Amino acid sequence: MKDHCRGKMIMTTNTTPSIDLNQHDDQRHAFLDSIDTLIFDCDGVLWLDHHVIPGACEALAKFRSMGKKIKFVTNNSTMTRHQFLVKIQSFGIECSIDEIYGSAYGTALYLKSIQFNKKIFMIGEAGLENELRDAGYSPIKFNTDHTVSGISNAQNIEIERDIGAVIVGMDTSLTYSKCVYAHKAITQIPGCMFIATNTDHSYPVRDGTLPGAGSIVTMIQSSTSKAPIIVGKPETLLMDVIIKNEGLDRSRTLMVGDRLNTDILFGINSGTKTLLVLTGISNKQSIIEENIIPHFILNTIADLI
Amino acid sequence: MKDHCRGKMIMTTNTTPSIDLNQHDDQRHAFLDSIDTLIFDCDGVLWLDHHVIPGACEALAKFRSMGKKIKFVTNNSTMTRHQFLVKIQSFGIECSIDEIYGSAYGTALYLKSIQFNKKIFMIGEAGLENELRDAGYSPIKFNTDHTVSGISNAQNIEIERDIGAVIVGMDTSLTYSKCVYAHKAITQIPGCMFIATNTDHSYPVRDGTLPGAGSIVTMIQSSTSKAPIIVGKPETLLMDVIIKNEGLDRSRTLMVGDRLNTDILFGINSGTKTLLVLTGISNKQSIIEENIIPHFILNTIADLI
Structure with a gap:
C-alpha cells in the first residue's frame, strides 16, 4: 500500500453500492456495533465555516458514552495539534490532544517511525x-x-x-x-x-x-x-500512522467525511469503512460523477444516533 | 492549432522517417534550395555552454550570402532582445535585434496582436x-x-x-x-x-x-x-507570431534545434520543416525513445554548407 504515496494516487475502488443509512433506520444500530473507532474530518462534518453542525456535539458525546474511540484528522499543516484542539473546543466539541492527527504531526510521526x-x-x-x-x-x-x-x-x-x-x-x-x-x-x-x-x-x-x-x-x-x-489525505500514510499509533483494527474503523476525493478515498485507500455525510462539499450526484463510492451515506452525523 | 496553447500539448506527429543529411551529401543543396528562412534555437546548436560550435559562424554567414532569412528563438524570458543580442554577438555570430524572438518579446507581440x-x-x-x-x-x-x-x-x-x-x-x-x-x-x-x-x-x-x-x-x-x-516552445504561439510578423511561408521555413521535445516539436506543431543537429541534448536514439521525428538530421549546423 506504500507505492501510491509517491506522487501518484492509486484509487482502490470500492465497487459495493453505498448503503444509505437515511433509508435504513434499523441498520444504524448494527452499523455502530460494527465500529470501534470513528475518525472525523472536521470542516463540513462537525462544523461548517464558523457554525457547528446541529447535533454534532451530542452525537460525539453519544459515541463516547458507547465506548467508541474518536479521532480527528486534518490536512492543514499550518496548525499544531494544540492550535487545532482550541479550534475544535471553540465549537463546544469535547476533544483531547491525543485524539488529533494533523498532517504536520503525521509527518513528524512518520519520520520517527522510520528512525529518521x-x-x-x-x-x-x-x-x-x-x-x-x-x-x-x-x-x-x-x-x-x-x-x-x-x-x-x-x-x-x-x-x-x-x-x-x-x-x-x-x-x-x-x-x-x-x-x-x-x-x-x-x-x-x-x-x-x-x-x-x-x-x-x-x-x-x-x-x-x-x-x-x-x-x-x-x-x-x-x-x-x-x-x-x-502524508495527508487521500494518501494512506497518515492513516497508517494513526492505525499503528493507536493499535486500531482497520475493519472496525470508520472514516467520516464530506469530500469523496479526499476523506472517502482516504478511507477506501486505507482499508477502513467510510461514511459520507451530506453537510459539506460532496452530494449523492458527486458519487456518480467522481465514481468514488463510500460504504455508507447519511445526511448528517447527528442522524447516526 | 490554437487549442494546444491552453496547457495541453497536442503532438502533431510527423510519421515520415527522418532524412539523414549526413548520409546524403547530394541532397543538401536541394534541401537548402527548398528553404527561405532558418529559425535557430541557440544553446546546443550555435554554441554549447561558453563555446561556439566550430563552423557555426561561417555556416550562418553562408546562409546570409545565399539570401536566407535568419531568426533566433529562445524560451528564456529573463533577457530582453538587447541582452540576447549581446550574448549572440559575444560568440562572434552576426546578428541584428530584429532577428531575435524570445518568449518575453513573443508575449508582448501576442498581447499587441489581440489588441490587449x-x-x-x-x-x-x-x-x-x-x-x-x-x-x-x-x-x-x-x-x-x-x-x-x-x-x-x-x-x-x-x-x-x-x-x-x-x-x-x-x-x-x-x-x-x-x-x-x-x-x-x-x-x-x-x-x-x-x-x-x-x-x-x-x-x-x-x-x-x-x-x-x-x-x-x-x-x-x-x-x-x-x-x-x-507562448514558448513547443507550443505554437511564438512561431505564429514570427510567421505573422515576418510574413513567412511555413513550408519554406526550417526550425533548427538540438532538443526533440522543445525545438523539433515546436517546428512540427507549427507546420515548418525541422532539422535536428546532434551537437546538443538529443541524439538518434532519442528519436526512437521520444517518438518525435524530425524531417532532417545532421551532425552539426556547420555540415550544411
Missing part, C-alpha cells in the same frame, strides 16, 4: 516547525526575509550537504530562495527525501482561496522531476 | 518587464520585498480589479504574496487571462539547475485550476 535522524529543510509555517521540534527535530533555519534577486545570486545559494529530507507544506513566507534551497537539496544530495504534508492545491479562506500546500509541492515536484512522499 | 489594452500583473524578471514596457504596457508594480506572513495577511492582499492578464515567467524574486496576487486575479476577475512565457520546468545554470518558469507556472495552474496560454 538527519537534517531537515522545511518549507512550511510555524505549525509544521513546532510539530517537528516537539518530535526532536530541528529544521534548518533559512531566513524568511532572505530574498535573492537575479539568476547568479540564486545559483550561489549554498545548501548544507547533509540534509536527509525536504518537507514541503503550506508556507505564506515562501520565496524563490526557499524553492532553490529545496530544489538543490532534492536534486543534489543522494537519497534526500522529498515529503509533502498534503496536496490540497488551494487553501479555503473567508472570501475565496489562496494557493495551497499542494501548489507549492507541485512546483518543487515540477522543477526536480521527483515525486514526493505524501 | 487592460492592466497586467506580472511574475517575472526585468527582461519580461522591459519587453512589455517597450510594447507600451505598464505591468503593475508589486513590491518584491513585500513578503506577508500568516494566512490572514495573505487573504488581506488587495488586488486591482481591472487586471486583464496575469503573465508568469521565471522570477528569482518570487514570493508567496506574488502568487496570491496572481491567484486572486485569475480566480476572481472574470475573463482575466493567464499567460505563461514558457514551460521549462528547470533553468540550467553552471552547476546544475534552478526552478524554472514552468515550475512557477505549474504552481499557479495548480492553485487556480486554470490552464495557461503558453
